[in-house]
Amino acid sequence: MLELKDIRLSYGSTQVLNGVNLSVKRGDVASIIGPSGTGKTTLLKCINYLAKPSSGTIAFDQIQMDYQHADKTAIQAIRLRTAMVFQQFNVFKNMTVIQNVMDPLVVVQRKSREEAREIALRELERVGLSSKQDSYPSQLSGGQLQRTGIARALAVRPDVMLFDEPTSSLDPELVGEVLKVIKDVTSSGITSLLVTHEMQFAKSISNRIIFMDRGVVAADGSPTEIFDSPSSLRLAQFLNSEHSLQ
Amino acid sequence: MDVSAMIPELLSALPLTLAITFTAIIAGFCLALLATTLRVRRVPVISHLADLYVSYARSVPVVLQLFVAFYGLPLLVVLFGSEDFFSPTIAAMVALSFYHGGYLSEVMRPAYLAVDRGQHDAADSLGYTFRQKIARVVGPQAVHFALPGYGNSIIYLIHNVALVMYIGAADVMATAHLIMQRDYNQYQFETYLVLAVIYALMCLIAWLIVRFFELRSPMQAPEATTKAQIKNALIASA
Ligand SMILES: Nc1ncnc2c1ncn2[C@@H]1O[C@H](COP(=O)(O)OP(=O)(O)O)[C@@H](O)[C@H]1O
Ligand SMILES: [Mg+2]
Numbered sequence: 183m184l185e186l187k188d189i190r191l192s193y194g195s196t197q198v199l200n201g202v203n204l205s206v207k208r209g210d211v212a213s214i215i216g217p218s219g220t221g222k223t224t225l226l227k228c229i230n231y232l233a234k235p236s237s238g239t240i241a242f243d244q245i246q247m248d249y250q251h252a253d254k255t256a257i258q259a260i261r262l263r264t265a266m267v268f269q270q271f272n273v274f275k276n277m278t279v280i281q282n283v284m285d286p287l288v289v290v291q292r293k294s295r296e297e298a299r300e301i302a303l304r305e306l307e308r309v310g311l312s313s314k315q316d317s318y319p320s321q322l323s324g325g326q327l328q329r330t331g332i333a334r335a336l337a338v339r340p341d342v343m344l345f346d347e348p349t350s351s352l353d354p355e356l357v358g359e360v361l362k363v364i365k366d367v368t369s370s371g372i373t374s375l376l377v378t379h380e381m382q383f384a385k386s387i388s389n390r391i392i393f394m395d396r397g398v399v400a401a402d403g404s405p406t407e408i409f410d411s412p413s414s415l416r417l418a419q420f421l422n423s424e425h426s427l428q
Numbered sequence: 429m430d431v432s433a434m435i436p437e438l439l440s441a442l443p444l445t446l447a448i449t450f451t452a453i454i455a456g457f458c459l460a461l462l463a464t465t466l467r468v469r470r471v472p473v474i475s476h477l478a479d480l481y482v483s484y485a486r487s488v489p490v491v492l493q494l495f496v497a498f499y500g501l502p503l504l505v506v507l508f509g510s511e512d513f514f515s516p517t518i519a520a521m522v523a524l525s526f527y528h529g530g531y532l533s534e535v536m537r538p539a540y541l542a543v544d545r546g547q548h549d550a551a552d553s554l555g556y557t558f559r560q561k562i563a564r565v566v567g568p569q570a571v572h573f574a575l576p577g578y579g580n581s582i583i584y585l586i587h588n589v590a591l592v593m594y595i596g597a598a599d600v601m602a603t604a605h606l607i608m609q610r611d612y613n614q615y616q617f618e619t620y621l622v623l624a625v626i627y628a629l630m631c632l633i634a635w636l637i638v639r640f641f642e643l644r645s646p647m648q649a650p651e652a653t654t655k656a657q658i659k660n661a662l663i664a665s666a
Contacts, residue, residue, distance in 0.1 A: 261555040272546035276568040286554040
């Protein structure tokens with residue numbers, strides 16, 4: 183359903199993505215792993231054009247776009263069908279929890295306030311935040327902020343969820359509550375791309391693991407293939423270093 | 429003669445001072461919004477003109493800006509072939525609107541830039557248009573960052589309105605001088621003292637209004653949210 187071809191992107195003189203190819207099938211839960219600074223976040227952001235590749239193509243079901251001739255209609259169409267959960271949460275700071283979830287529904291999808299509220303309440307229930315619906319972000323913990331971010335993303339009913347290290351900014355004791363929600367989301371069958379350093383978690387929820395290294399996809403396979411018989415020295419070294427961190 | 433007799437006389441000029449102030453607040457706000465938009469969006473040439481305008485408004489002494497408007501505007505009007513209708517009051521309104529707008533743009537621009545990049549990313553990723561993003565997310569947060577600086581800019585504006593007497597507008601300051609001359613300069617100290625109180629009160633009111641909005645902002649520390657708490661906080665800060 184989603185296919186990226188030969189994505190290249192550089193910031194100034196540093197090449198960040200060096201021709202990434204990636205295809206995602208409907209229902210895939212694919213975890214992207216790899217060393218820091220290797221372009222994982224940038225790759226996710228290329229999908230919804232928060233980052234602007236210098237070349238490459240994207241195909242999202244019927245929507246096709248060549249990044250050299252990026253067009254607004256295609257970008258908007260893709261943005262409407264994806265939703266992103268950010269490492270830094272990026273919950274709207276001027277809105278309460280429920281307003282965060284309702285706003286895109288009212289503003290972008292033009293739903294009525296009643297309908298938006300109904301959907302928001304359901305999603306907040308799902309992430310366990312019903313009691314916090316009227317709190318402002320400044321009153322919430324990191325875990326609650328991230329669950330707000332997840333509820334906001336789910337509420338727009340995306341075809342693909344993009345998670346960018348959703349637990350990396352959390353205090354260790356708050357990681358569990360967020361992983362639990364993500365597990366619940368991914369097991370509901372929604373296509374997901376998840377950048378993460380939580381190896382055990384990735385292994386348990388994914389049907390695919392994508393190893394990115396130095397701006398390219400260096401390995402792509404089932405969790406067993408990647409974790410139990412790493413195909414390259416770089417991958418084995420990376421898994422080892424991650425393992426010793428945990 | 430009773431010293432206090434001059435108070436109503438001074439106050440009779442207050443509406444003009446207030447009219448100039450409010451005109452500059454409103455027109456200046458619009459100018460600042462326009463200048464800031466042009467400056468943050470970096471449209472070639474036009475953004476540079478906006479930069480030029482802001483540095484004029486911020487670096488040329490306000491008295492000089494008043495003179496420039498007072499002597500320059502009639503020329504401009506003649507250029508467009510219409511009658512000379514520029515009174516000192518209108519020149520003052522125009523000059524101070526431009527001054528305030530330029531000054532305010534340097535409050536708005538940093539406030540806009542202070543909004544976390546991630547807030548833009550989130551709104552963009554959800555499909556907000558640029559306008560929707562500004563109206564719903566970035567604008568309200570920028571307002572929060574801008575409020576303290578906005579309060580200051582209003583206070584500076586009020587102070588600078590006192591300069592309009594140099595181009596002959598009959599504000600409270602000019603009126604005070606007329607009264608003093610008429611009274612053979614007997615009550616200079618008293619008159620200036622009353623004037624000082626009038627200006628202090630105007631600034632205090634402006635500052636309290638801005639402070640009210642600061643405390644009401646949802647991004648403020650969550651404690652000050654009920655009406656009673658806002659009132660207490662206002663009294664405490666006054
Ligand atoms: N906005 C940016 N401007 C300049 N360099 C950037 C920007 N974003 C990311 N980079 C650089 O691009 C590289 C890849 O970043 P990123 O995609 O965040 O990696 P990862 O998510 O794998 O840690 C890093 O070297 C980072 O410093
Ligand atoms: Mg990253």
